[in-house]
Amino acid sequence: MKKLGALLLASLVLLSGCATLSKDECITADWYSIGYEDGANGYPSTRIASHREACAKHGVTPDLRAYQDGHDEGLLGFCTERNGFNRALGGYQYNGICPPSLEPEFLDGYEAGRQIYTVRSEISSLESEQRSNESEIDRIDEVLIEKEAALFATGTPEDQRRVIYEEIAQLKERKGELTQRNQELIRKLAEAQARLRVLEERYSYY
Structure with missing residues (x-):
């Protein structure tokens, strides 16, 4: 240590x-x-x-x-309890500078703030992934429209149709994976937000 x-x-x-x-x-x-x-x-x-x-x-x-x-x-x-809490909320990494007489009080606040910061970071990460997935789903939908139009176009050669059909199948598979993942993310977000509410209420005296 x-x-x-x-x-x-x-x-x-x-x-x-x-x-x-x-x-x-x-x-x-x-x-x-x-x-x-x-x-x-x-x-x-x-x-x-x-x-x-x-x-x-x-x-x-x-x-x-x-x-x-x-x-x-x-x-x-x-090295106060309240400052430890506020610093942790901002992502501050404690480096052990508080003297022994002040450190326990500082760490009490720091640990409380760190718990909230960790859950908030988790929520932010989940939301970011969800937005990214939704953007990719939108792009896939746009490509699917183009691919399906080409698939059923009268001038598309048969060999090209087979290629397009495979591409459409792969896109739909990917879209299904993203949709399933987003459903999982919604559940995880709800759980994390519930934990955050509990923590914010528990440490509301700061």
Whole structure:
């Protein structure tokens, strides 16, 4: 678990990039405030490494103590139960930055929000698949009209009719699969929406 946490923190530092601060921001930096903002926004304290890299080219060295003090203060506002809930609703991936004294409360909210986020994501995925299937069914219907017109056209050669007939059979088979899948999706959507209503009611106090 500790190794995983370390990897997550390292990834965040890499993703944050080196241009975290501009030249003017480096020169006029209030490192306590910068630390506070990073903590309040859920960045790990290791983000100062990116600030150090951004400011080194301008001859500015961060005040580590001031930054850390600000970061600790910022975490007090970040690591709350309500913020954990709201962050999870937005898909935030917790990286273990809350101190032990605040983490249990944060995780209570985070877990509640995560449950809702997971079900909402499931619903979104099911709805997206349903729309995609319906679009494909519409396209198949359009092609079937064209194929059937060609099949019964007086000028269509017999060998061509056999090819078209097979194509029509395949299209109808595909349409049947999509229709059956959409019926399954309707059932799954109803179940997921019911679960979502239960969760939203259960955690309505947030």
